[in-house]
Amino acid sequence: MSTTRLAWAAGLAILIVLPFITPTYFLHLLIQILIWAFIYTAWSLMGRFGFVSFGHGAFMGIGAYVPALLWSYWNVTPWLGIPLGVVLSGLLAIIIGYPCFRRRVIGHYFALVTLALSQVVLLSLIAAREITGGSLGFTQRAVGYSWYALQFPEKSYFYAIAVLLWLFGLAVWRRIDRGIGREALEAISEDEEAAASVGIDVLREKMRVTVISAALTALGGAVYGQYVMYLNPETVSGIAVSLQIVFAAIAGGVYSLFGPSVGALLTLSLTEGLRVWFGANFVGAANTIYGILLVLCIIFMPQGIVGTLQRPKGSSARRDIAWNWRKG
Amino acid sequence: MLSLAAVSAGYGSFQALFDVSLEVAQGEAVGIIGPNGAGKTTLMRVISGLIPMREGAMTLEGRSVGGLPAHRMVEAGIAHVPENRRLFPRLSVEENLRIGAFIPQARAHFAERLDWVFSLFPRLEERRGQLAGTLSGGEQQMCAIARALMSKPKVLLMDEPSAGLAPLVVQQVFDLVHKIRAEGLTVLIVEQNVQQVLEVVDRAYLLEVGAIKLAGSSAELKDNSFIRQSYMGL
Amino acid sequence: MDIYLLEAVINGILLGGVLALLALGLNLIFGVVDVIWIAYADIVMCAMYAIYFLYTGLSVPLPLAFLIAIIGAASLGVLVHLLIIAPVLNSAPLNQLLATGGLLFFLQSFATLLFGTDFRNIGVRLPVLEFATIYVSFARLIAFAVGLIGAIALYGFLKWTYLGIAIRALAQDRDIVGLMGVDPRRIYLVVSAIGGGLAGLAACLLALQYDVHPFIGNTFGPVIFMICVLGGLGNMIGGFVASFIISQIIAIGGYYSSTELSYVLAFTFFIVLMFIRPRGLFAR
Structure with missing residues (x-):
C-alpha cells in the first residue's frame, strides 16, 4: 500500500470515527465546513483556469431555495426539488456563460457580470417576499425525522451526507484534474487563440467546467438549506456569499485537491473561533479581524495557503492566482 | 557633461x-x-x-x-525621446507638449518654450489641437522630440x-x-x-x-x- | 404622460447625479491606478458616519461636518492606497480585487463593531418642492446640482491643470510618464485622494436622503460597478452617461414594480448589454 493510500485510509477512518467522539457543537461546525469545502471546491473547478466567477452566490441561492420553497409550499419532496434546483442552476450557468465566452467577456468584465448575477438572484429572492420572507428569511416546514422530506434532527445523518458530498466534490475535481480536459483548459487559460488553433473546442471545454461548477454549487446550497432549515437571502446568495466563496477558495489555494477544503477549514474555524472568543458583546469584532487577515493573506501569500506551502506540481512554474486574467 | x-x-x-x-x-x-x-x-x-x-x-x-x-x-x-515615440495618443499635441513641461522650472517658462518648439516645428503649431494618436509617423516623431525639448534639457x-x-x-x-x-x-x-x-x-x-x-x-x-x-x- | 411617471423620471435624473459622482471617482481610480476598489461604496459609508456623529453627536455645523467628512474620506483614500493597493500594485488583478474585497469586510465589520447595526439619520428634513403638481425632493435636487458641479469641476481639473493632464497621461501610458518628470507614485496618491474626496462628497448628499448603517455600501456599491463597466471601465464620460441610464431604469422600474425588482431589471439589463457590447456601451 502506498503512503498516499495509507493517508487516505487514515483520513477516512478519522472522518468515520469523528461523529462518535465529538460533541454536537463540533459536529455542527464540521458539517458546515464540509458543505462549504464542497462549494469552494466546486468554485475552484472554474477558478483554477482563470474564470473568476463572482456569481456563485447565485447558484448556491437557487440550489438552496428551489427545494426549500417547493417543499414548504407545494409539498414537493426535496428528492425532486434538489435535482430541479441543480438543473436550473446549470441552465442559468449556460445562459450566462455561453454569451460571456462567446463574446469574450473576460477579466474584470467577467467578474462584474457574474457579480451582477449574484445581485439579480439576491434581489429577486428578497422581492419575492410573500413566499421567501424577504430579507427576514424563512424557516422550512419541519416534519421531524423523514427520508421523504430529507430532514433529520440527528446531526449524524447530515454529517454522513456532508462527508459523502465532500468526497464526491474531490472526486469530480480529481477527474477534471486528471482528464484531458485539464490540459485543454490550461492551454485555453494560457492562450485562447493558440488553443483553438491546435483543435481544442474552447467554448465546449469552458462551458463544461462552468456548468459542472454551477451545478455542484447548487447541490451544495441545497444540502446546506436542508441542514440549517432557516434560509436567508443574505446567507446563501448575493455579493457577500460570492466574495466569501472566492476568498476562501483562493486563501486555501485552487491548484491542489485539498486547497479549497483547507480554505474552508481555516476560514470557518477562524470566524467561529473569533465569534466564540469575542462573544455576543462585540458584534463585528470577529469579521473585523477576519477582514484584516484576508488583506494580509492576499498581500503576503498570493498563492494561497496550500499553494504557498507546496508549489503546484505538474505545471511547476510559479503562477499568481489569476494566471491568465487579461486586463479588460 | x-x-x-x-x-x-x-x-x-x-x-x-x-x-x-x-x-x-x-x-x-x-x-x-x-x-x-x-x-x-x-x-x-x-x-x-x-x-x-x-x-x-x-x-x-x-x-x-x-x-x-x-x-x-x-x-x-536629461530628456528622453523614447523608442517608438510613445506619445500620449488621446492627449492633444498641445497637451503632450504641456506635460513635457511638467517640472516646475519648465512650467514657469511654458509659453516661451512653446513658441520656441513651434518655431522649430511649425507643423506642430498647425496641429496643436489634434489628438496625438492621429498624427502621421513623422509628425509624431517631431511631437515626441518637441515634448522632450519642453523640459529645457541639457x-x-x-x-x-x-x-x-x-x-x-x-x-x-x-x-x-x-x-x-x-x-x-x-x-x-x-x-x-x-x-x-x-x-x-x-x-x-x-x-x-x-x-x-x-x-x-x-x-x-x-x-x-x-x-x-x-x-x-x- | 402620467404625472407620477414624470415624477419618477425626474427623480431618476436626480438620483443619477449622485451615482455619476461615485462612478467618476471609481472610474478615475480604475483608469489611473488600474485597480477596482470593491470597497469604494464603504468609504462613502465611513464618511456618512463621520457626518452623523459630527453633526448629531458633537453639534458641529452641517457645512463644517460635510467639509471634515470630505477631507476625511480623501485621507482615507490615500491611506487605502498606501496600505492596501501599493503593496499589490504589481500583483495579478484578481489579487488586487480581493485585497479591496478584504477591506470591504473590514470596514463593514468594523463599523458594526463601533456603531452596531442601527439605522441612523442626521435628522435634517429638507422640504419637498412642488412644481406644477410634480413633487421633487429638495435634497435630491441639491444632490443632482452638486453632482453635476462636481463632475464639471473634475473635468476642468483634468483638462486644464498640469496635474490633471499628468493624470490622463498616466492612464494612457504609465511606463513613460517618469520621462516627463511626473512621479507616478505621487499621481496615485493624488488620484486616491480625489477618489476618496468624491466618495466623501457623495456621502454628504446621501446623508441628506438616507439612513446610514454598516451595510449601506452593499445597496449601491454594485450599482456603481455596473455603471462603470457599462460606460467602459476607466471611461469617465461613458460612466457619467451610464449613471443616468441606470438611474432611469431604477426609477421607472420602481414606479411600475418594487424597488428590488427595479434593481433586478437594471442588473439584468446590464448583463444583457455586456453580451452585446462586451467592453461597455462607450468602449473606445
Missing part, C-alpha cells in the same frame, strides 16, 4: 549591460550604434532612470545622478528616431538633429541607421552584447572596415 563609468544593468536575472563607460561633452552629439538586442535601448533607459543601475557611476555636469528615478533625472536636465536622449519612418521623413528627422545641435544642446542618439547617424554625430560608440566594443569619431568609424562591413553593408 554626461559621463558613465562601468555601468551594469539588467532585468531580473538577465544582465543587459556590462561595464559600460562613456563620455559626452558639452554641445557634442554622440551616437550609439549596434545590432538589435545589443542593449542600446536599455542603456538609454538606464541613463534616463527608467531602469535602475546595478553597478557603476553616472554624473551629469560633475554631479552624481546615478540611481535617481526618472522624474528626478528630468529635473536634473542632454537630449533619442532612441531610434528614424525607426518606422519613410526614407524622406528619416532625412527630415536627421535634419532636425542638426537644428537641435545648433541650439547648443548635447545629444546622445541611438540608431540602427548607421550611415546616416554618422553624418550628424561627432563621435559614436559601438555596443555589442551589452558592452562597448569600439569608439571613435564619426570620420574614423566611417572608415573602419569592421563597421563598414557589419553595419553599413559596404
Whole structure:
C-alpha cells in the first residue's frame, strides 16, 4: 500500500470515527465546513483556469431555495426539488456563460457580470417576499425525522451526507484534474487563440467546467438549506456569499485537491473561533479581524495557503492566482 | 557633461549591460550604434532612470545622478525621446507638449518654450489641437522630440528616431538633429541607421552584447572596415 | 404622460447625479491606478458616519461636518492606497480585487463593531418642492446640482491643470510618464485622494436622503460597478452617461414594480448589454 493510500485510509477512518467522539457543537461546525469545502471546491473547478466567477452566490441561492420553497409550499419532496434546483442552476450557468465566452467577456468584465448575477438572484429572492420572507428569511416546514422530506434532527445523518458530498466534490475535481480536459483548459487559460488553433473546442471545454461548477454549487446550497432549515437571502446568495466563496477558495489555494477544503477549514474555524472568543458583546469584532487577515493573506501569500506551502506540481512554474486574467 | 563609468544593468536575472563607460561633452552629439538586442535601448533607459543601475557611476555636469528615478533625472536636465515615440495618443499635441513641461522650472517658462518648439516645428503649431494618436509617423516623431525639448534639457536622449519612418521623413528627422545641435544642446542618439547617424554625430560608440566594443569619431568609424562591413553593408 | 411617471423620471435624473459622482471617482481610480476598489461604496459609508456623529453627536455645523467628512474620506483614500493597493500594485488583478474585497469586510465589520447595526439619520428634513403638481425632493435636487458641479469641476481639473493632464497621461501610458518628470507614485496618491474626496462628497448628499448603517455600501456599491463597466471601465464620460441610464431604469422600474425588482431589471439589463457590447456601451 502506498503512503498516499495509507493517508487516505487514515483520513477516512478519522472522518468515520469523528461523529462518535465529538460533541454536537463540533459536529455542527464540521458539517458546515464540509458543505462549504464542497462549494469552494466546486468554485475552484472554474477558478483554477482563470474564470473568476463572482456569481456563485447565485447558484448556491437557487440550489438552496428551489427545494426549500417547493417543499414548504407545494409539498414537493426535496428528492425532486434538489435535482430541479441543480438543473436550473446549470441552465442559468449556460445562459450566462455561453454569451460571456462567446463574446469574450473576460477579466474584470467577467467578474462584474457574474457579480451582477449574484445581485439579480439576491434581489429577486428578497422581492419575492410573500413566499421567501424577504430579507427576514424563512424557516422550512419541519416534519421531524423523514427520508421523504430529507430532514433529520440527528446531526449524524447530515454529517454522513456532508462527508459523502465532500468526497464526491474531490472526486469530480480529481477527474477534471486528471482528464484531458485539464490540459485543454490550461492551454485555453494560457492562450485562447493558440488553443483553438491546435483543435481544442474552447467554448465546449469552458462551458463544461462552468456548468459542472454551477451545478455542484447548487447541490451544495441545497444540502446546506436542508441542514440549517432557516434560509436567508443574505446567507446563501448575493455579493457577500460570492466574495466569501472566492476568498476562501483562493486563501486555501485552487491548484491542489485539498486547497479549497483547507480554505474552508481555516476560514470557518477562524470566524467561529473569533465569534466564540469575542462573544455576543462585540458584534463585528470577529469579521473585523477576519477582514484584516484576508488583506494580509492576499498581500503576503498570493498563492494561497496550500499553494504557498507546496508549489503546484505538474505545471511547476510559479503562477499568481489569476494566471491568465487579461486586463479588460 | 554626461559621463558613465562601468555601468551594469539588467532585468531580473538577465544582465543587459556590462561595464559600460562613456563620455559626452558639452554641445557634442554622440551616437550609439549596434545590432538589435545589443542593449542600446536599455542603456538609454538606464541613463534616463527608467531602469535602475546595478553597478557603476553616472554624473551629469560633475554631479552624481546615478540611481535617481526618472522624474528626478528630468529635473536634473536629461530628456528622453523614447523608442517608438510613445506619445500620449488621446492627449492633444498641445497637451503632450504641456506635460513635457511638467517640472516646475519648465512650467514657469511654458509659453516661451512653446513658441520656441513651434518655431522649430511649425507643423506642430498647425496641429496643436489634434489628438496625438492621429498624427502621421513623422509628425509624431517631431511631437515626441518637441515634448522632450519642453523640459529645457541639457542632454537630449533619442532612441531610434528614424525607426518606422519613410526614407524622406528619416532625412527630415536627421535634419532636425542638426537644428537641435545648433541650439547648443548635447545629444546622445541611438540608431540602427548607421550611415546616416554618422553624418550628424561627432563621435559614436559601438555596443555589442551589452558592452562597448569600439569608439571613435564619426570620420574614423566611417572608415573602419569592421563597421563598414557589419553595419553599413559596404 | 402620467404625472407620477414624470415624477419618477425626474427623480431618476436626480438620483443619477449622485451615482455619476461615485462612478467618476471609481472610474478615475480604475483608469489611473488600474485597480477596482470593491470597497469604494464603504468609504462613502465611513464618511456618512463621520457626518452623523459630527453633526448629531458633537453639534458641529452641517457645512463644517460635510467639509471634515470630505477631507476625511480623501485621507482615507490615500491611506487605502498606501496600505492596501501599493503593496499589490504589481500583483495579478484578481489579487488586487480581493485585497479591496478584504477591506470591504473590514470596514463593514468594523463599523458594526463601533456603531452596531442601527439605522441612523442626521435628522435634517429638507422640504419637498412642488412644481406644477410634480413633487421633487429638495435634497435630491441639491444632490443632482452638486453632482453635476462636481463632475464639471473634475473635468476642468483634468483638462486644464498640469496635474490633471499628468493624470490622463498616466492612464494612457504609465511606463513613460517618469520621462516627463511626473512621479507616478505621487499621481496615485493624488488620484486616491480625489477618489476618496468624491466618495466623501457623495456621502454628504446621501446623508441628506438616507439612513446610514454598516451595510449601506452593499445597496449601491454594485450599482456603481455596473455603471462603470457599462460606460467602459476607466471611461469617465461613458460612466457619467451610464449613471443616468441606470438611474432611469431604477426609477421607472420602481414606479411600475418594487424597488428590488427595479434593481433586478437594471442588473439584468446590464448583463444583457455586456453580451452585446462586451467592453461597455462607450468602449473606445
